[in-house]
Amino acid sequence: MDRAGSTPEGGILRCKYPLLNGPGFRLNGHQVAWQKWRFHVRPDQRVGMIISAVTYGEGDQARPILYQGHLSEIFVPYMDPSFAWYARNFLDAGEFSFGGLSKPLIPKQDCPEHAIYFDALVAGDRGRPHTVPKTICVFERVTGDMVWRHWDEDGGSKSRAKRDLVVRTAVVIGNYDYVFDWIFQQDGAIRVAVGATGIAETKMVTPKTASMNTGPAGGTHGSNGQETPTTTEDADAYGHFVDRQIVAVNHDHYFNFRLDLDVDGIANSLLIDRLKTQILPEGHPRRSVWVREPMLARQEADAQLNISLDRPALWRVISDSQTNHVGYPTSYQLMPGKNTNTLLSPDDYPRRRAGFIDHHLWVTPYRVNERYAAGDYPTLSKPEQGLPAWSSENRSIENTDIVLWHTIGMHHLVRAEDWPVTPMLWHSFELRPFDFFDRNPALDLPK
Ligand SMILES: [Cu+2]
Secondary structure (H helix, E strand, O other), X not given: OOOOOOOOOOOOOOOOOOXXXXXXXXXXXXXXXXXXXXXXXXXXXOOEEEEEEEEEEEOOEXXXXXXXXXXXEEEEEEOOOOOOOOOOEEEHHHHOOOOOOXXXXXXXOOEOOOOEEEEXXXXXXXXXXXXXXXXXXXXXXXXXXXEEEEOOOOOOOEEEEXXXXXXXXXXXXXOEEEEEXXXXXXXOOEEEEEEEEEOOOEEEOOOOOHHHOOOOOOOOOOOOOOOOOOOHHHHHHHEEEEEOOEEEEOEEEEEEEEEEEXXXXXXXXXXXXXXXXXXXXXXXXXXXXXXXXXXXXXXXXXXXXXXXXXXXXXXXXXXXXXXXXXXXXXXXXXXXXXXXXXXXXXXXXXXXXXXXXXXOEEEEEOOOOOOOOOOOOOOOOOOOOOXXXXXXXXXXXXXXXXXXXXXXXXXXXXXXXXXXXXXXXXXXXXXXXXXXXXXXXXXXXXX
């Protein structure tokens, strides 16, 4: 496989939209070939889009990386205790799948002019099949960045311009729009990004007065959930004025992704590289350095992990059969981006129904029926469905086909600039090669 995207199988583009030969990549049905990447993309009624069979070509070998990856669940709890609002806690993917999660992309606005689109066939509210056009777009983009560079005094300076291949779908759930990107990169990494936009949920309140400028510390609603008129004090305690009589209610967004990695095959394990301070002996000119302390996760409880700046760690899916040229296991790292912890108490019902938010990472052994982090049927569900139930058995996850479940979270204190429509706010994580290649895989990029 070469950088120009020619495929050994000689795939021919078949697509009902014009621009059959999207610049830089090839399609064969739902198979995408771009540079050294090969993968399959398809629409899905419940989770929007599924990426499968991701490989990266090295020599004449297509090395497996990801068997399947997709959104698994969305959780949006609101933070207003009033009677009309306390129950607004949505498990958006599982609860609102009728008609399909993804809605049509707008050509030249949502995706560039040269993008190629896929339609989705979904069941409508009455169970009849219908086509939602253009729910996925695929395009190559010139990023304006470099993959790598080195500047040399003697004139040996080099740099390589970066291109990405983007696979995008846009999900609409009532007031909110989410954009999901799978970004294939020339350095062997895959960035998965979610952008939040759309219209914040609001309520009408009595007008904000000049004396309210700093906002009070608390509200008047007790734990009995009794409805009382919304005062400006309450409004300011549980939301933020975006107009004189309009308050956008505080809330969170959580997105769980199911990532069934197959790093050089299905015999995989999770290795946690903890970085720890090492105190150096008396008399040494330095007092301390940090060192790597590896730990293999043998059972599910070992791999229920949270991001911590105080206790940094690398999370890697290692191959139990392949090593790189210096003898380390080949691996892919799950590298989180900006994220958050839940502030809900552990006994709060919405949190228990979305138990997957208790950890940023869960790892399970592959089971065909385990696909949705809050369970198959989250509407009016009982607590602890999905990941907490499956992982309560504390199964072995060593040297087997493992699945990573990663949650991105955000607290949303809505600001004036988020009204009347929120500018896109991106969060992301990266699946990044770590000892998977013997060298920087983007060394061979043309000038
Ligand atoms: Cu929001």
